[in-house]
């Protein structure tokens with residue numbers, strides 16, 4: 001049974017979302033208990049329990065965690081043959097103590113991989129066999145260490161260009177197209193029971209989505225052990241539309257894959273550069289635009305963000321048979337990578353002081369509405 005939302009007010013047909021005190025509302029993980037896991041990306045200060053504001057929220061609201069950074073190659077394996085598991089061990093212990101589904105992010109990515117991985121000692125480029133051996137060693141060591149404890153891995157991250165072709169990363173250039181299949185095979189060998197995901201952003205855009213579908217079809221046809229696709233979900237206020245999100249989830253579900261929303265956030269700050277209109281007045285003031293909400297989010301925008309989250313969660317709920325996790329990329333607004341270049345952004349459900357925003361109320365309400373829609377199905 002789902003819990004009713006608290007303190008949401010309806011004026012006519014327009015929902016007003018309230019800033020509900022968290023302790024008087026159902027939690028996110030309770031509200032979506034019958035639908036999907038609710039996750040958060042956590043940073044070092046959180047799983048070391050130094051972040052006194054974030055930690056209680058994580059424990060109360062979420063039943064899955066993803067490490068925002070510490071399992072990336074440059075952190076865990078900065079030097080040849082030298083692994084540092086201090087932070088990853090704490091991360092996994094934090095998840096286990098709190099009975100959470102623990103995710104690993106990420107094994108093979110063109111970013112955050114030290115240069116030495118692709119080079120010989122003299123600085124020349126390694127050959128295919130050497131790079132495959134290094135990839136195997138890394139995956140075997142990292143995945144093997146947490147076998148049976150990390151439930152799912154983002155095995156390959158962001159392998160596609162915007163036009164759906166394969167990115168010419170060092171992995172691709174040195175090994176060739178089958179580096180992706182190899183990464184999944186090695187991960188499966190290291191933990192045969194782990195869920196193994198392909199993870200990428202902007203898959204809602206048709207050319208990239210089609211490229212991902214073709215790639216995943218090919219992998220599945222070859223028997224490569226890929227079990228799911230992660231739609232990162234770094235969204236804007238006007239993109240993707242709920243219809244695009246709906247079509248994207250449906251397209252991947254058709255492949256027989258589990259779908260996860262792995263890095264959800266919504267950038268509310270108006271475009272920093274390259275305004276999408278030719279409005280000279282706007283273009284002349286890039287600084288004002290880029291930090292428009294430095295003093296806080298105006299009520300109207302709070303409501304618009306809440307409505308935006310409600311619309312997206314309605315789509316996720318529609319596909320709850322295939323969507324098995326929705327993970328936010330951060331806990332409070334202050335944690336978000338979207339505060340880059342000193343922008344003050346407001347992309348998540350909890351504000352900088354850890355208070356739930358109207359968007360939290362909207363998401364909780366969407367769970368109740370999803371339940372109602374199911375109950376009234378003929």
Ligand code: G3I
Pocket residue numbers: 068069072111112232263337
């Ligand atoms: O740990 C160092 C610290 O020692 C140093 O003093 C400090 C100075 O800048 O940098 C710290 O590293 C930073 C790291 O985050 C940890 O805080 C890096 O500079 C910074 O670039 C890095 O950014 C992360 C980014 O990925 C690149 O790895 C973001 O936090 C993280 O949110 C972001 O996450 C990615 C996903 O992994 C993949 N999908 C896109 C998503 C958003 O970009």
